[in-house]
Every structure is written in structure tokens, then in C-alpha cells.
Amino acid sequence: xxxxxxxxxxxxxxxxxxxxTEGKALLDELKQTIARVKWCEVxxxxxxxxxxxxxxALKDTRIAVGAQNLHQEQSGAYTGEVSASMLKDLGxxxxxxxxxxxxxxxxxxxxxxxxxxxxxxxxxxHPIVCVGETLEQRESGITAExxxxxxxxxxxxxxxxxxxxxxxxxxxIWAIGTCKTATAEQANEVCELIRATIxxxxxxxxxxxxxxxxxxxxxxxxxxELLAQPDVDGGLIGGASLKAPDFTTIVEAANQ
Ligand code: 13P
Numbered sequence: 001x002x003x004x005x006x007x008x009x010x011x012x013x014x015x016x017x018x019x020x021t022e023g024k025a026l027l028d029e030l031k032q033t034i035a036r037v038k039w040c041e042v043x044x045x046x047x048x049x050x051x052x053x054x055x056x057a058l059k060d061t062r063i064a065v066g067a068q069n070l071h072q073e074q075s076g077a078y079t080g081e082v083s084a085s086m087l088k089d090l091g092x093x094x095x096x097x098x099x100x101x102x103x104x105x106x107x108x109x110x111x112x113x114x115x116x117x118x119x120x121x122x123x124x125x126h127p128i129v130c131v132g133e134t135l136e137q138r139e140s141g142i143t144a145e146x147x148x149x150x151x152x153x154x155x156x157x158x159x160x161x162x163x164x165x166x167x168x169x170x171x172x173i174w175a176i177g178t179c180k181t182a183t184a185e186q187a188n189e190v191c192e193l194i195r196a197t198i199x200x201x202x203x204x205x206x207x208x209x210x211x212x213x214x215x216x217x218x219x220x221x222x223x224x225e226l227l228a229q230p231d232v233d234g235g236l237i238g239g240a241s242l243k244a245p246d247f248t249t250i251v252e253a254a255n256q
Contacts, residue, residue: 009040013236015101043066096128169236
């Protein structure tokens with residue numbers, strides 16, 4: 001973390017978990033336990049149908065609501081999809097874009113990720129853009145090239161004045177839901193590389209201001225060590241965001 005230059009952001013990604021009723025119970029707990037958070041921003045990225053509940057439950061708190069996806073067109077004949085303006089209208093602040101599960105199971109590509117970032121920014125949403133390598137890619141030594149390419153492709157055409165609205169999440173695919181966390185050094189190395197890539201495109205000041213999260217089996221036990229790294233500015237948390245005590249401990253580690 002480096003709070004002098006950029007925000008620390010802890011975001012929970014509930015994925016396809018929690019009905020609105022279950023989600024409300026979790027948020028009611030979190031409102032009590034993380035009411036005094038001062039130094040970091042807390043976000044819960046909930047399923048689409050839980051969004052109105054979450055907005056109501058978190059009104060007058062410092063916890064922001066995020067979505068987990070959106071469609072790349074502004075409106076139109078796309079049955080079953082949700083647009084950026086629909087999310088904005090509900091009071092959503094963040095939206096996860098290009099999560100590896102979307103890339104793996106729903107055919108998202110660097111090109112759709114880029115389009116989604118553009119529609120999100122136009123609507124005034126803050127994209128949380130996910131990048132990450134598979135185990136096979138890491139073992140064949142192409143992590144740096146792959147991540148650099150993913151970041152460049154994601155940010156293509158994004159103007160300099162918008163770059164600070166974007167959060168990047170480094171999520172090594174081999175660490176997601178596997179209990180195999182990247183070491184603090186591995187996480188920092190790639191987050192640093194992402195910042196260097198942004199620096200080359202947008203310059204040092206912009207790169208210094210962008211929040212870069214780590215995600216992948218971050219939990220109450222390892223959060224502190226990961227967040228102590230200079231280029232790890234927060235976390236995107238899956239499993240551990242579904243339990244109030246665990247998520248609270250992670251937020252507290254970021255709030256120190
Ligand atoms: P886990 O924390 O469950 O590994 O999930 C990470 C993730 O994919 C967050 O987006």
C-alpha cells in the first residue's frame with residue numbers, strides 16, 4: 001500500500017452467492033463491524049439482483065456497491081444483459097470487468113474487456129479490471145508478457161484523464177478459489193509490472209495514482225503480508241468476503 005499517492009481498496013466479489021435475503025444479513029453484520037473504516041475504501045460486488053437491496057442496506061455508510069459485470073453496448077436488443085447506465089442509475093459505483101471466470105466460461109476476450117471499460121467510464125462507473133495468468137503460463141515463463149499485453153489491450157483508447165478512475169486487479173488464475181495464494185513477493189512483482197506498464201503509457205504521476213489490487217485466496221491470515229507490499233493497494237476477495245469476520249479482518253489489515 002502507499003496511501004500517500006493512491007487509495008487502498010478492499011472489494012468483496014460475492015460471485016454467484018447470496019440471495020438478497022442472505023446478502024442483507026451479511027451486510028447488516030458488516031455495517032456493524034466495519035463502521036469506523038477511515039483509511040481504505042470498502043466495496044461489495046454483489047449479484048445483479050442483490051444490487052437494490054445492497055444500495056438500500058448501505059445507504060449512509062462508507063461501504064460502496066459494485067457489480068460483477070456489464071454489457072459492452074449502451075442499450076439494445078441483448079436479452080438478459082445489463083447496461084452501464086442501468087447500474088449507474090441504481091447507485092452502483094464500481095464494476096468488475098474481465099474476471100477470469102467471465103473470460104473462461106463466458107467467452108470474454110481482451111477486446112470485449114476493452115469495450116466494457118469504455119462504456120463503464122462513459123457512464124461514470126469505476127471499472128475494476130482483472131488480469132492474470134494460468135499456472136501453465138506462469139510455468140512457461142510468460143507471465144510478464146501476458147500481463148503487459150492484457151493491461152495494454154484493456155486500456156486501449158482510454159484517455160489519460162480517465163486512468164485514475166480505473167482499478168486494476170491482478171488475479172493469478174491458479175490462486176483463485178484454490179487456497180494457493182501467490183507469495184507477497186510474487187503479488188508485488190506483478191503489481192509493480194502493471195504499474196510500470198501504465199507508467200509507459202500515461203506517465204509517472206498517473207501510474208503512481210492507480211490502485212492495483214491483488215486477488216486470489218486472500219484471506220484473514222495472509223492479507224496483512226500481501227497488503228504490506230508497496231505496489232499492492234488492496235484486495236479483490238472471493239470466498240473470504242462471504243463471511244463477515246474474515247472480510248472484517250481483511251478490511252482492518254488495510255485500514256492500519
Ligand atoms: P477467492 O478469494 O475465492 O480465491 O477468489 C478471488 C477472486 O476471484 C475475486 O475476484
